[in-house]
Amino acid sequence: MAITLSNRAVLEVARIISEQNLGQGVSLRVGVKGGGCSGFSYTLGFDDLDPSEVDQIFEVDSIKVVCDPKSFLYLNGVEIDFEESLMGRGFKFNNPNASNSCGCGESFSV
Secondary structure, rough: OOEEOHHHHHHHHHHHHHHHOOOOOOOOEOOOOOOOOOOOEEEEEEEEEEEEEEEEEEEOOOOEEEHHHHHHHHOOOEEEEEEEEEEEEEEEEEEOOOOEEEEOEEEEEE
């Protein structure tokens, strides 16, 4: 399996990279940390460092997605989407491994 991005997420990541002049070598780093109202919360950021040899690396429409091995245990099979609505805009994680998630969608439990 892998970590994937929806078409909307790819467009938004590419827009951010371009607007912030982050350069071609930047990766989208995805992870999990303890906390949040359901036990774990998602992390998402840009990384211009070379991935370590144990990182999981995926390429989605020229966007390099990097995940550390511990986080990948919880994120294998995740699709990251981007939503815009009257309530706001942001990235959404569609995680088949989560047994519960909070109302805001920013944390989950397994």
